[in-house]
Amino acid sequence: MLLQYRAAAVAGFGTQLFWGLIMVMIYEAFYRSTTVRQPMELGQVVTYVWLGQSFLAMLPWNVDSEIRGMVRQGAVAYELLRPVDLFNLWYSRAVATRTAPTLLRSAPMFITAMLFFGMQPPDSIASGFAWAAAMIGALMLGCAISTILNISLLWTISSEGVSRIVPALVLIFSGGIIPLPLFPDWAQQTLRVLPFAGLADFPYRLYVGNIPPDRVLFVLAHQVAWTIAFVALGRAILSRGVRIMVVQGG
Amino acid sequence: MTMIDTLRLYLRFIGISVRAQMQYKASFIMAAVGNLLASAIEFLGIWALFERFGSIRGWSLPEVALFYGIANTAFAASEAVARGFDTFSSMVRLGDFDRLLLRPRSTVFQVAAQELQLMRIGRFVQGFVVLVWAMSAVDITWTFPKALLVVGAILGGACVFAGFFILQATLAFWTIETLEIVNTITYGGVQTAQYPLAIYRNWFRKFFTFVVPLALVNYFPALAILGRADVSGTPAFLPWTSPLLGVAFLAITMQIWNFGVRHYTSTGS
DSSP, rough: OOGGGGHHHHHHHHHHHHHHHHHHHHHHHHHTTTOOOSSSSSSHHHHHHHHHHHHHGGGGGGGOOOHHHHHTTTTTHHHHHSSSSSHHHHHHHHHHHHHHHHHHHHHHHHHHHHSSOOOOSSSSSSHHHHHHHHHHHHHHHHHHHHHHHHHHHHHHHOHHHHHHHHHHHHHHHSSSSSGGGGGOOOHHHHHSGGGGGGGTTTHHHHTTTTTGGGGHHHHHHHHHHHHHHHHHHHHHHHHHHHHHHOOOOO | OOOOHHHHHHHHHHHHHHOOOOOOHHHHHHHHHHHHHHHHHHHHHHHHHHHHOBTTTTTHHHHHHHHHHHHHHHHHHHHOOOOHHTTTTHHTTTTTTHHHHHHOHHHHHHHHOOOOOOGGHHHHHHHHHHHHHHHHHSSSSSOOOHHHHHHHHHHHHHHHHHHHHHHHHHHHHHHOOOHHHHHHHHHHHHHTHHHHHHSSOOHHHHIIIIIITHHHHHHHHHHHHHHHTTTOOOOOTTTHHHHHHHHHHHHHHHHHHHOOOOOOOOOOO
């Protein structure tokens, strides 16, 4: 389905490449202006930026447009009739819609950024494996948040509020604007505990070696704990949502 | 058709658009707040980097905030006004453009008058607050001409961004679909203009000066306001012509638009 819109994919790729390049130049300029030792090295930050561009589509920043359509037009009633658990169904949907575009975009971005724009391979083989494990954790966590966003449609129908405000929170607290270690020291403790760090920042820092690979178990524990919490929350609000749901149309 | 008549008609169109958007007040408020947040987190990132690094190649946070404020208010204004051009490709695809050709007003006017997108007020307010803070925090004496140049830089910038929305729409006469690649330049441009152009690599500076004239209406005026010299040594009078350069660029894009209109073939049946 995604390959149907090749021109749009190419344009999206170009935009991301351009944006990444601007960010890299900004960091180069900042690092050239200081002699103080920073919590991350420039090379690590550059690689972090490109990882962010490669896996942008994996962040839980929007609602599923098909589910929105179903809720609006009442077709969501059919979803309730299916002999499968609705939460599991929507969670699986989220996994599919997050994985496919990410796979499509990340490979060309990786290759281009590594060949031309200073992206580096994983810090060590162990870092590479730790990163891969944490990316799976990030996907599970991201899909749990995505599913909650989709369930929120049962109340808001238009998703206007959720789809406008959640992306900003996800972006800033996951490291989508600047790497989390570059925020002031007093904010670090909070940023580490929040669920969003597990979506991007932790895996990327494992990749560049800013978090040593032997800490991967802590990262996975953080991701799994938050995933369980969000799944529990999601199931609770879904069962409430189904009870109060009024099917539109008739 | 007089100027006043056109203006009155424009206000009438815009009035309808505003009333339509106000039908969904909660939705409008959410959209505006989201728009504000989306640009506020960008500034939060810039602030955090300055907390860490102190300065960027000799530029302080208030100075960079001046660039940021000018760029974002200009961009938000152009996004709101040129919304019709941003969504223009669907008009071509559905064959709706035919109707515009039958009416006794210019096509640029009719597309522009379609919508004034109010939710962009979010980014505008955020940019404006940063701008006002920057103006009070930078270490310069304000004179009337300098204040005027701030307004001029915003207007000039808005014209250049609007010109890009028109160019993007013009391409739809040939391609039918929106070429998102133009977004790279508009959104990339506003991203770029948030920092002084001097911090970027040489080829990139040249691109945003000569190919995309964003620097002319944003970077050079801000340099003049701050009383700084350009790294590549441009004449001192140049910044003061910036609003005019913006208007000139917009006029050129309108000519290209008219050329596109002549090439338009309806998709309708």
